Amino acid sequence: MLKRPKINASVSPKGSLETLSQREVQQLRETGSGSVYRLFRQCALAILNTGSHSDNAKTILEAYPDFEVKIHQQDRGIRLELINAPADAFVDGEMIASTREMLFSALRDIVYTQSELENKRIDLDSSEGITDYVFHLLRNARTLRTGVEPKMVVCWGGHSISTEEYKYTKKVGHELGLRGLDICTGCGPGVMKGPMKGATISHAKQRNLKGRYLGLTEPGIIAAEAPNPIVNELVILPDIEKRLEAFVRVGHGIIIFPGGAGTAEEFLYLLGILTHPDNQDLPFPVILTGPKSASTYLQQLHDFIGATLGEAAQQRYSMIVNDPAEVARQMHIGIREVERFRRERNDAFHFNWLLKIDESFQHPFEPTHDAMASLNLTREQPLHHLAANLRRAFSGIVAGNVKENGIRLIEEHGPYEIRGEATIMRPLDRLLQAFVEQHRMKLPGGSAYEPCYRVID
Numbered sequence: 194m195l196k197r198p199k200i201n202a203s204v205s206p207k208g209s210l211e212t213l214s215q216r217e218v219q220q221l222r223e224t225g226s227g228s229v230y231r232l233f234r235q236c237a238l239a240i241l242n243t244g245s246h247s248d249n250a251k252t253i254l255e256a257y258p259d260f261e262v263k264i265h266q267q268d269r270g271i272r273l274e275l276i277n278a279p280a281d282a283f284v285d286g287e288m289i290a291s292t293r294e295m296l297f298s299a300l301r302d303i304v305y306t307q308s309e310l311e312n313k314r315i316d317l318d319s320s321e322g323i324t325d326y327v328f329h330l331l332r333n334a335r336t337l338r339t340g341v342e343p344k345m346v347v348c349w350g351g352h353s354i355s356t357e358e359y360k361y362t363k364k365v366g367h368e369l370g371l372r373g374l375d376i377c378t379g380c381g382p383g384v385m386k387g388p389m390k391g392a393t394i395s396h397a398k399q400r401n402l403k404g405r406y407l408g409l410t411e412p413g414i415i416a417a418e419a420p421n422p423i424v425n426e427l428v429i430l431p432d433i434e435k436r437l438e439a440f441v442r443v444g445h446g447i448i449i450f451p452g453g454a455g456t457a458e459e460f461l462y463l464l465g466i467l468t469h470p471d472n473q474d475l476p477f478p479v480i481l482t483g484p485k486s487a488s489t490y491l492q493q494l495h496d497f498i499g500a501t502l503g504e505a506a507q508q509r510y511s512m513i514v515n516d517p518a519e520v521a522r523q524m525h526i527g528i529r530e531v532e533r534f535r536r537e538r539n540d541a542f543h544f545n546w547l548l549k550i551d552e553s554f555q556h557p558f559e560p561t562h563d564a565m566a567s568l569n570l571t572r573e574q575p576l577h578h579l580a581a582n583l584r585r586a587f588s589g590i591v592a593g594n595v596k597e598n599g600i601r602l603i604e605e606h607g608p609y610e611i612r613g614e615a616t617i618m619r620p621l622d623r624l625l626q627a628f629v630e631q632h633r634m635k636l637p638g639g640s641a642y643e644p645c646y647r648v649i650d
Contacts, residue, residue, distance in 0.1 A: 200286075239418075240292060379409060381415075384450045388448075413598070441466060442548065444545075462554060464506045469577045487514075566609070
């Protein structure tokens with residue numbers, strides 16, 4: 194294995210984290226079997242690897258087996274002692290400012306999540322309780338800004354995309370920024386970075402010094418996709434379901450760019466929510482877009498939605514090919530409609546309380562081999578339930594591709610088996626095969642992609 198430069202250092206927060214209690218510090222200082230400590234260590238290592246070209250959590254963890262992070266309580270706050278940390282996170286011995294901010298954001302979120310879970314008032318058995326939990330996590334991270342007009346655009350898409358597709362996302366981000374819109378992504382590379390990079394330039398042109406670049410992630414993802422350095426607000430949600438709910442609660446519109454299994458998971462999650470009868474009249478602009486070279490991909494994804502969820506789902510989004518300015522114009526118009534709708538109903542701008550999210554989209558899905566094989570992928574269920582189960586299938590593929598636990602399960606037991614009706618399985622198999630052929634499953638380079646799944650009808 195290639196030897197990587199390491200460094201020992203001591204860092205303190207810059208007003209981004211209040212003093213921790215002695216109990217909270219003790220939780221994080223646990224070693225060996227301490228799950229909270231292991232979680233923070235994993236997230237910290239990923240953040241310190243910002244800029245890494247790996248999308249394999251297991252590989253990153255194995256590259257720094259002797260990395261340690263120690264938490265010290267001081268009279269004036271806390272201090273982190275880093276041992277054998279990646280040297281790329283430092284310049285002349287000083288940690289890069291954005292890296293330090295994100296490091297303490299991770300500490301903040303992990304400590305608060307743990308303390309909230311131990312609070313008996315948290316109700317994770319009801320839909321309302323889960324939404325309330327997501328609200329508290331975002332409020333603690335100071336993500337929710339009351340009184341600010343709607344302007345947060347969520348951008349979804351792949352981390353493994355072509356250079357042309359990446360440049361296109363920057364152009365769209367630039368057009369969004371010119372119109373005063375902020376960007377929210379999953380905070381990693383590829384599509385998660387491009388729109389933010391484009392918006393930084395247009396925000397500078399418009400002398401917008403308060404541009405927001407919000408990154409929402411979760412521990413299993415951040416370990417494989419380190420945050421990009423443009424992110425100026427990082428929030429780590431406890432699992433993929435809470436992360437997805439955070440996206441649709443804080444976002445005022447969503448743009449879907451080319452991607453792979455993770456993008457399909459997000460798209461199905463969104464369409465499953467928007468096709469729920471209670472959300473029929475709720476405005477929520479959604480645009481599927483990409484450069485001309487991605488037109489085949491966009492059509493394949495559109496066809497898959499039509500073949501599985503039907504025309505009702507297709508009507509909840511528009512498709513725009515190779516026109517960044519038009520994407521931004523339509524998104525801006527759509528967000529103004531969102532603002533009008535919420536004013537009429539006295540709904541908050543900063544958190545979409547009116548959006549109905551069924552419990553099937555909120556409870557964590559653990560992609561074991563049995564769980565994947567048992568998914569109900571038939572048409573004998575409401576449309577939004579089918580979307581939820583298709584979302585879980587893609588979630589399992591993402592886990593098998595890039596998450597440490599998923600990779601280990603595939604190594605031990607072989608590929609997942611995904612079963613269902615032929616009219617659903619065949620379009621699914623065609624789409625997944627297209628992802629493989631277009632190299633959308635993994636970052637370029639390294640060994641050829643080995644599917645972590647088998648589709649059976």
